[in-house]
Amino acid sequence: MHWEKRIGGAIGLWPISERTAPRLTNGQMKEADLTGEMMRPFREAPARYWYVSGIVRRPELGGTRAIRVLLGDGLSHWIYTAAISELLLARFGFYCYQKAHAMPDGLRLMQGQ
Numbered sequence: 001m002h003w004e005k006r007i008g009g010a011i012g013l014w015p016i017s018e019r020t021a022p023r024l025t026n027g028q029m030k031e032a033d034l035t036g037e038m039m040r041p042f043r044e045a046p047a048r049y050w051y052v053s054g055i056v057r058r059p060e061l062g063g064t065r066a067i068r069v070l071l072g073d074g075l076s077h078w079i080y081t082a083a084i085s086e087l088l089l090a091r092f093g094f095y096c097y098q099k100a101h102a103m104p105d106g107l108r109l110m111q112g113q
Helices: 020-025 036-043 066-081 084-091
Strands: 009-016 049-057 094-098 109-112
Touching: 009 020, 009 036, 009 066, 020 049, 049 066, 084 094
Parallel strands: none
Antiparallel strands: 009 049, 094 109
């Protein structure tokens, strides 16, 4: 989130592997053990597990809509860029009816069964 041409806040949201997720949740691994190298595979493949490390904002933005903006815009961007919406649709029985390159808006056409 930007505020007066400066970063006003951020959400730490990281893709993690199926192996890493339980290690974090059962205390066998610390957040400090996560590395950029571990997240590299998810540049080309979807992630099933995500780690939210926190939300921060500038102190002077206290009492404003900053957290709402971070959550609303940040999570919307995450859903769009991480292809989460298609994964959710697939989980609820939808399938890809038409590939994105064949559609005028560049988005896949999903159809329910």
